[in-house]
Amino acid sequence: MKCSKCGGMAVINLRQHRLRLCADHFVEWFATMTQRTIDTYSMFTPTDKVLVAVSGGKDSLSLWDVLLELGYQAQGLYIGLGIDEKIGYSDQSLDMCRRFLADRHPGAVLHVVDVTSEYGQTIPALARTRRRGLGKPCAVCGLVKRHIMNRVARDGGFAAIATGHNLDDEAAVLMQNTLHWQTGYLARQAPVLEERDGLARKVKPFVRIYEREAAAYALVCGIEYIYDECPFAKGSTTNFYKDLLNQLELNSPGAKQQFYLQFLRVRDSGQIALADAEKAEMHPCRRCGQPTTAGELCAFCRLWE
């Protein structure tokens, strides 16, 4: 298999782009694609400070790496969730982030927030005591992460929080929302969520990058990452939809990409108009000051009552 650009030995076949690339040209392509996505959706500029949410996995570390390589002011945020599940998941994840720094970007800044030492309980323990999520801590985990990301982004004056959500992630969510025709969710799913009422701006520079490409980038660049996905993600509906989409992709290369990008196009051009529920008014939480639609205390602060 030869590189479409230089004729050297290709390491990856991007069937949906009809491109086969060698290691060097793949890294170049990957950076260009990310840059183009940042520009297309006006995500941020080189003068902006960007907070990259890193988990130690391939997507977030590849994202942080490519942003730094492209010259962006990207700082990392690692949130220690206290997930062990007999594989020391959270400890391993932090270790990967530290190794990444030491090996690739010794000068970069990593913010670490440890939920247990800061709030007194691990996420799984918290989910158990609050009896939320039917045995899975995912709902509580999402709530806690959103709160902490928002706090660090606002306190640090970051222009945006960047997450490593890739095209497979976004297409799976789109499939879930489409199969249920949840028009409110369909109206809001986007590569950029603008700042509003004290909620920091959120951007997804990898919405045009396939999951396997983010993994390949890490591999080619020698970035070590945690291979295990979160033990609680096993059997998730997201993974089920990803499997379905991969069958589609196998049958017709580019199907995943077309499904997601064409959705954005028809929605943004007005060919499809979606009724969105009125946004509830937000006010600051009495305890933490973060925006909430609930009563005096936000959902995060109520968790610890």
Place this chain on the structure above:
Amino acid sequence: MKCSKCGGMAVINLRQHRLRLCADHFVEWFATMTQRTIDTYSMFTPTDKVLVAVSGGKDSLSLWDVLLELGYQAQGLYIGLGIDEKIGYSDQSLDMCRRFLADRHPGAVLHVVDVTSEYGQTIPALARTRRRGLGKPCAVCGLVKRHIMNRVARDGGFAAIATGHNLDDEAAVLMQNTLHWQTGYLARQAPVLEERDGLARKVKPFVRIYEREAAAYALVCGIEYIYDECPFAKGSTTNFYKDLLNQLELNSPGAKQQFYLQFLRVRDSGQIALADAEKAEMHPCRRCGQPTTAGELCAFCRLWE
């Protein structure tokens, strides 16, 4: 497994409805569901003459049967396509329709139009000579069937053409249109296509019936049908989408139904608005008088030039 209604031995488990039914109660449920669909979408009334397009398969024979049982003035239309493919597909299909009449409804009327004797060529031969459809005659076949159905419906003064499209068929088409976000097709896909400009009304009374339910109805009622699907349908994209949807259904009973029916609901309630291309003006074909958007001759008449 016990019948949810009478406690007798159940023959089918309708997981999406949380119902297990014995043979008698299933037949009753099937007729009620069909009747409810006809009423919900105002498809036709007992005083209307309805033309049922029958192929000899489970869907169309079950449809014809249940419409007659419900007391509708349902006449059949069989179109002989001349498909042999070493299994005598078309001959077998007609044979099934004739047996159905003899066994179940000796007094019912079946119109038979044989493409070869009427126009001089089988569908596969015609597709080959016209070099349409990349080796598959499906596009030509659809065109010919639509033309003939419309002609017989108009000449016979039928209020509607009823086809046996079931929920699996409709959900597969919806999935295809959604994956490509074809807003024009999405705007028009419906259980009823109203009459316009000389195009007869078309209705699909089985849009709430699963494929396996139509098969079970035929089985329980002792209706013999052709088991083979059309030899040219093998490996079709529709079948691929049906497989995907069946995986979804297995994972979450009712998923197929929700996908399709919820789509109709959000579209008809205006929660999702789809841009439809302007309908091209139609005029009668100079030769056959049927409506066409093309020049002097319609696509059907040009086929035989």
